[in-house]
Amino acid sequence: MVTRFYIACVFLLFSTASVAFDKLTASVDRNPVLVGEYFTLTISADGRVSGQQPDTSALARQFVMGPINTGSSTRIINGQASSETTWQMQLMSRKAGDITIPAFTVSGKSSDPIKLKVVARSNDADEQKDIFIKTELKPSKLFVQQAGLYTVKLYLGKDLLDGQLSAPAMEDAQVTLLGKQKEDYEVVDGRRYMVISREYLLQPQKSGEYTIEPPIFNGQVRENYRRMSVSAMGKAETIDVQPVPETYNGAWLPSELVNLSEEFQPISDEVVVGTPITRTITLTALGVTKEQLPEIRLPEVDGFRSYPDESERNQLARDGRVISQLVSSYALVPQTPGTYTLPEVKLPWFNTVIKRVQYATLPARTLTVIADPNQTAPAIPNMTAPSQNQQAIEPTIVEVPVEKTLLDWGILISGYVLWIFTLIFVWLGFIGRKKPAIETQTNDTFKPRMSLSLLTQAAKANDKTRFYQLLSEFVTTELTTTSFSQWLKELDNAELKAEIVNLQAALYSEGTASANLEKIAKLISQIEKNQADQKRSSLQPLY
Numbered sequence: 001m002v003t004r005f006y007i008a009c010v011f012l013l014f015s016t017a018s019v020a021f022d023k024l025t026a027s028v029d030r031n032p033v034l035v036g037e038y039f040t041l042t043i044s045a046d047g048r049v050s051g052q053q054p055d056t057s058a059l060a061r062q063f064v065m066g067p068i069n070t071g072s073s074t075r076i077i078n079g080q081a082s083s084e085t086t087w088q089m090q091l092m093s094r095k096a097g098d099i100t101i102p103a104f105t106v107s108g109k110s111s112d113p114i115k116l117k118v119v120a121r122s123n124d125a126d127e128q129k130d131i132f133i134k135t136e137l138k139p140s141k142l143f144v145q146q147a148g149l150y151t152v153k154l155y156l157g158k159d160l161l162d163g164q165l166s167a168p169a170m171e172d173a174q175v176t177l178l179g180k181q182k183e184d185y186e187v188v189d190g191r192r193y194m195v196i197s198r199e200y201l202l203q204p205q206k207s208g209e210y211t212i213e214p215p216i217f218n219g220q221v222r223e224n225y226r227r228m229s230v231s232a233m234g235k236a237e238t239i240d241v242q243p244v245p246e247t248y249n250g251a252w253l254p255s256e257l258v259n260l261s262e263e264f265q266p267i268s269d270e271v272v273v274g275t276p277i278t279r280t281i282t283l284t285a286l287g288v289t290k291e292q293l294p295e296i297r298l299p300e301v302d303g304f305r306s307y308p309d310e311s312e313r314n315q316l317a318r319d320g321r322v323i324s325q326l327v328s329s330y331a332l333v334p335q336t337p338g339t340y341t342l343p344e345v346k347l348p349w350f351n352t353v354i355k356r357v358q359y360a361t362l363p364a365r366t367l368t369v370i371a372d373p374n375q376t377a378p379a380i381p382n383m384t385a386p387s388q389n390q391q392a393i394e395p396t397i398v399e400v401p402v403e404k405t406l407l408d409w410g411i412l413i414s415g416y417v418l419w420i421f422t423l424i425f426v427w428l429g430f431i432g433r434k435k436p437a438i439e440t441q442t443n444d445t446f447k448p449r450m451s452l453s454l455l456t457q458a459a460k461a462n463d464k465t466r467f468y469q470l471l472s473e474f475v476t477t478e479l480t481t482t483s484f485s486q487w488l489k490e491l492d493n494a495e496l497k498a499e500i501v502n503l504q505a506a507l508y509s510e511g512t513a514s515a516n517l518e519k520i521a522k523l524i525s526q527i528e529k530n531q532a533d534q535k536r537s538s539l540q541p542l543y
Contacts, residue, residue: 368370
């Protein structure tokens, strides 16, 4: 019973100490501090505090803040127990001057404010020759949404143990690290340095005057078998961001250089009907990201079918510039002989060097399409109109000579009478019999089955060109009333769509894509069967 009493007292003691303390203090581990140098702020309560912490949000206006670490400890000296709760965080100032760290309050207790002196780094800080940072922005002047390349180089003249290099910052701008950092060695004034380089893509989103806050390094190096804390800071840079000109129309594309180029395969200006032409258009621009490059829309040309492939976007940094590229390929299939003109392609862009609108263009090109001398048009049966041969064998009226005998006339009249009775008999039997519904469906499915048979034969022969032509004709005549490209775009069968895209790539691109023709034929057959079943189930009874 006594033991339980003592345990209860101990719990009561610690429970009371968790919310009761006499004093709250705040301190820093160094004063003064250098601009860009991290220091530690410690807030202490002489008691155990749980569930509460000081409000440090006011520090964000003057310092770069690290996370808050909370700790507690209990000591027993000569039977007397004492507890302490601490909150610690790393702070760093980007500007020099006298700064007051405000008072903090926890559970009604407040600390005293701290007057901190932040000393500017020497303009000749490189004289230390141990650690320094160099930065560079290219181009030095930017328009809204123009991409600049901000390069950071950290020079280390001593053995680095560990460290942290912050990223540059700019208000109303996107700052993105490009790739991975590079490590190299350079000799500066006869001294060898390890150089850590990083490249950032800087894109301002609003016009006006802004300051690029430079990166800051804090770390530890080895000197004479000792561990030393070091820091370095780059120079702040002011930039004037120019707005979009009011007279500019169209998609905003600010750049130092934009170029359009194209390539045709085959390169001849004379092509045969049905022979695909691969047209590859490349758009290259400096000072913009790959996402900013606009899609190239080609106008439709009568007499050609166009099949666009997927576009490819790339981006890299070279010689202090961001270079982006868009490569788009189109398969053009001529349908009828004749002379055709592919229209001019014109793309507006804003030249940031001479500050005016320019156009990247591709000139118009004339192509001559000739008939295939090795292919004859297949005979297509006409189910509605009679052919010339059928008209030639139609029964004609035979003139009977007046000199016919009475017997001949009797035979002729008897034959006509018998023929009329036969027609009446057949007609009466026909209307009394119910016609099966499948006869109507047989006419509807005759042509698709024949087309599917040709499609299957081309698949077994692995004739990609012939197979693609038959597939396009079958889809547009039997499965849809729209174009083949629109049907493919709206197709909800992902497996079939993927195989058709592979077929287009195998026909019209230079890659090594392959397509399973027999699989496409089976999937098309299944779609045709499903449509036929839907038609059959939706037919109203005829009788």
